Amino acid sequence: MSLLVTSAPGETKSTSNMVYFYDNDLKNKTNANVCPHIQFNWVDASGNITRDYDGVKRQYTLAWNESNFSKHDYECIELFEHGSNALKFANYIKRVVGSCAYDPRAGKQVIRADNTKVSFYEHVKHAAALPHITGFVFDWDRTLQVMEGMFGPISLEKWGQYLQMGVEETTEALSEYHAGGKERLQELRDMFEAIGDKPVVIISASKAITLAARNVYEAVLKSWGCQNVQGLHYSQGKYETMAVLESLSQYCN
Numbered sequence: 001m002s003l004l005v006t007s008a009p010g011e012t013k014s015t016s017n018m019v020y021f022y023d024n025d026l027k028n029k030t031n032a033n034v035c036p037h038i039q040f041n042w043v044d045a046s047g048n049i050t051r052d053y054d055g056v057k058r059q060y061t062l063a064w065n066e067s068n069f070s071k072h073d074y075e076c077i078e079l080f081e082h083g084s085n086a087l088k089f090a091n092y093i094k095r096v097v098g099s100c101a102y103d104p105r106a107g108k109q110v111i112r113a114d115n116t117k118v119s120f121y122e123h124v125k126h127a128a129a130l131p132h133i134t135g136f137v138f139d140w141d142r143t144l145q146v147m148e149g150m151f152g153p154i155s156l157e158k159w160g161q162y163l164q165m166g167v168e169e170t171t172e173a174l175s176e177y178h179a180g181g182k183e184r185l186q187e188l189r190d191m192f193e194a195i196g197d198k199p200v201v202i203i204s205a206s207k208a209i210t211l212a213a214r215n216v217y218e219a220v221l222k223s224w225g226c227q228n229v230q231g232l233h234y235s236q237g238k239y240e241t242m243a244v245l246e247s248l249s250q251y252c253n
């Protein structure tokens, strides 16, 4: 599987250090030119389409609110084993919030420039093994997690109270829920193991990352095996944010 440009044998190729950025929303590629060393990688999700328009292929991400949030609730519940704490959590969300906002297409594949798709996890693992890929930026909603949205005002401890579970059990349940089941949880753990101690930055357009829920993100990332979190940021203009972050500005103009 060829994911990246490789050097021909004998060729000496200077490769400058780069960061890989993964996001399900093509709109977050806006102003990518400000950070020429942070490569945008488009993660597939519902609403990502390519249209032939006047003979020209154009790629789009449709707004999530144009789709029916609760369309996949049954599939969401089916992701979790009978009797598991993750199922207990999913049922709680379904009952109290009304919907899991689950996207079965999210966070599994990367769409390449030629519109072919490859495994998201393998794409990251391949990059992680390259010495010149020195870090990663991930979007959260429908990129790392398969749901859209987090519960901003609710901390890990609060979830524990609601579910009547200890912190450890709560973390496990949330880690499996947000991953979208045991199988994808393992894929994420293998992916983060491959990333090892290379720095990881999370940039989300959801305010939840700044609220009480922030410690849910932190706990879940730790449970997924993410070793070196360099920051959890809220942003409506992701490349502009990267350009001013201390850990990423070196990759930008």
Ligand SMILES: [Mg+2]
Pocket: 023, 024, 025, 139, 140, 141, 142, 143
């Ligand atoms: Mg997203």
